[in-house]
Amino acid sequence: MKLDPSSQEFRSAGHRLVDWIADYLDNIDSRRVLSNVQPGEIAQQFASGPSANGKSYDELFAEFESKILPGITHWNHPSFFAYFSITGSQAGILGEMLSAALNTNGMLWKTSPAVTELETVALRWLRDSLGLPSNLFGIINDTASINSFLALAAGREAMGLNVRREGLADLPQFRIYCSEHAHSSIDKAALALGFGARGIVKIPSDDAFRMRPDALEKAVAADRAEGMLPCAVVATVGTTSTASVDPVRAIAHIAEREHMWLHVDASYAGSATIDPSFRWLWDGIEGADSIVVNPHKWLFTQVDCSVLYTRKPEVLRETFSLVPEYLKTTDTAEVNYMDYGLQLGRRFRALKLWLVLEHYGIERLRTVIRDHVEFAKRLAAELENRDDIELLAPQSMSVVVFRKKGSEEENAALLERLNASGKIFVSHTKLRDRYGIRVAIGNGATEWRHVQQILHLI
Numbered sequence: 001m002k003l004d005p006s007s008q009e010f011r012s013a014g015h016r017l018v019d020w021i022a023d024y025l026d027n028i029d030s031r032r033v034l035s036n037v038q039p040g041e042i043a044q045q046f047a048s049g050p051s052a053n054g055k056s057y058d059e060l061f062a063e064f065e066s067k068i069l070p071g072i073t074h075w076n077h078p079s080f081f082a083y084f085s086i087t088g089s090q091a092g093i094l095g096e097m098l099s100a101a102l103n104t105n106g107m108l109w110k111t112s113p114a115v116t117e118l119e120t121v122a123l124r125w126l127r128d129s130l131g132l133p134s135n136l137f138g139i140i141n142d143t144a145s146i147n148s149f150l151a152l153a154a155g156r157e158a159m160g161l162n163v164r165r166e167g168l169a170d171l172p173q174f175r176i177y178c179s180e181h182a183h184s185s186i187d188k189a190a191l192a193l194g195f196g197a198r199g200i201v202k203i204p205s206d207d208a209f210r211m212r213p214d215a216l217e218k219a220v221a222a223d224r225a226e227g228m229l230p231c232a233v234v235a236t237v238g239t240t241s242t243a244s245v246d247p248v249r250a251i252a253h254i255a256e257r258e259h260m261w262l263h264v265d266a267s268y269a270g271s272a273t274i275d276p277s278f279r280w281l282w283d284g285i286e287g288a289d290s291i292v293v294n295p296h297k298w299l300f301t302q303v304d305c306s307v308l309y310t311r312k313p314e315v316l317r318e319t320f321s322l323v324p325e326y327l328k329t330t331d332t333a334e335v336n337y338m339d340y341g342l343q344l345g346r347r348f349r350a351l352k353l354w355l356v357l358e359h360y361g362i363e364r365l366r367t368v369i370r371d372h373v374e375f376a377k378r379l380a381a382e383l384e385n386r387d388d389i390e391l392l393a394p395q396s397m398s399v400v401v402f403r404k405k406g407s408e409e410e411n412a413a414l415l416e417r418l419n420a421s422g423k424i425f426v427s428h429t430k431l432r433d434r435y436g437i438r439v440a441i442g443n444g445a446t447e448w449r450h451v452q453q454i455l456h457l458i
């Protein structure tokens with residue numbers, strides 16, 4: 001029995017779906033940003049099992065609109081200012097559609113040559129457009145969390161202790177260093193790699209929330225004196241709370257001297273370097289062994305799309321390559337991406353990234369990113385002009401963190417009220433034990449009037 005007897009139903013439903021998507025994007029402003037359903041409210045509308053004899057797409061669309069859509073928080077909304085907005089675009093949607101249609105698996109070059117070769121081309125374009133060193137090899141994975149895990153695994157292997165064969169059992173404790181403001185994905189990676197929570201050393205930061213190289217030096221020296229194994233350091237270019245930028249050059253000197261792998265987490269701010277005015281973010285980047293940049297955070301590419309660059313692809317390969325008999329090939333392809341990571345099956349993510357880069361062009365992408373940073377500057381200036389508000393960190397990139405002068409409870413209540421309006425969605429952070437409301441601008445449809453709403457609502 002054929003699963004889909006013909007493409008007739010698909011064709012008409014598909015046309016309807018594209019119209020629905022276009023209307024949704026055109027009218028997104030009129031929706032609440034944050035869903036206001038209660039936990040369990042969505043799930044309880046569904047039957048205890050799927051239909052025995054199927055339902056028409058018409059019926060299912062109706063269910064999608066009535067049952068599912070109310071439980072959607074609209075990441076596409078131009079007034080979504082929480083976390084780092086996962087920014088998509090119309091080109092990205094088309095890329096996802098094509099990738100779903102082809103449904104390829106790019107584990108080997110042979111399993112779809114274009115999947116591998118477009119990934120190589122798109123990542124070379126991206127690398128050059130961001131002004132990164134030309135010796136970097138790139139690979140796309142789902143998230144920065146996974147890419148940082150892969151990078152630190154390579155850093156562990158680069159110690160030359162043959163962990164791949166021998167394991168960790170007879171070795172002293174490995175140490176990973178990152179700033180106290182590094183993302184929790186670094187902690188998770190270190191936990192998964194067997195370094196233990198004690199193996200993660202949080203380095204204090206300066207007044208602008210940047211890692212202090214002098215404190216890093218001291219921590220490494222103290223660990224060496226105790227017989228620990230300093231393995232890797234993670235510098236963050238654009239921290240989650242404040243978009244602060246660790247001094248990569250100074251950290252790279254220490255990493256080189258101490259024979260530690262340097263991983264740079266630029267998953268949010270890396271995209272900004274598409275505009276030359278932000279290339280200072282890469283000062284010292286030639287000393288990085290690996291770098292992660294997320295086009296799904298600030299380069300208008302649908303989630304998921306995170307890029308890992310490394311100047312030492314051979315180490316990544318030595319760490320992860322394992323080819324069972326059924327996957328052995330005889331072609332002359334230079335890259336089989338399955339050799340450079342944990343997963344075997346790989347989606348065709350390069351297609352959407354290629355479409356985004358080529359459809360919008362570098363100049364348009366630059367302009368949109370520059371606008372976001374300008375909006376953040378303007379918001380910070382307007383907030384600073386108010387007697388009842390203070391900034392909790394220097395405005396950096398497209399991030400602003402502020403608090404109303406008053407207690408933590410008052411600020412938490414203000415955040416709740418802002419979000420309950422349905423007009424905007426902002427999130428919070430804590431800096432040196434002080435609660436702050438955090439705004440991150442990153443949506444391709446955001447205009448100043450959307451940002452201005454924050455001021456009106458306060």
Ligand SMILES: Cc1ncc(COP(=O)(O)O)c(C=O)c1O
Nearest residue numbers: 084143144145183185239240267
């Ligand atoms: C600096 C930084 N690194 C890593 C991550 C994790 O990103 P992902 O969701 O791609 O794993 C985040 C998430 O916001 C982040 O802010």
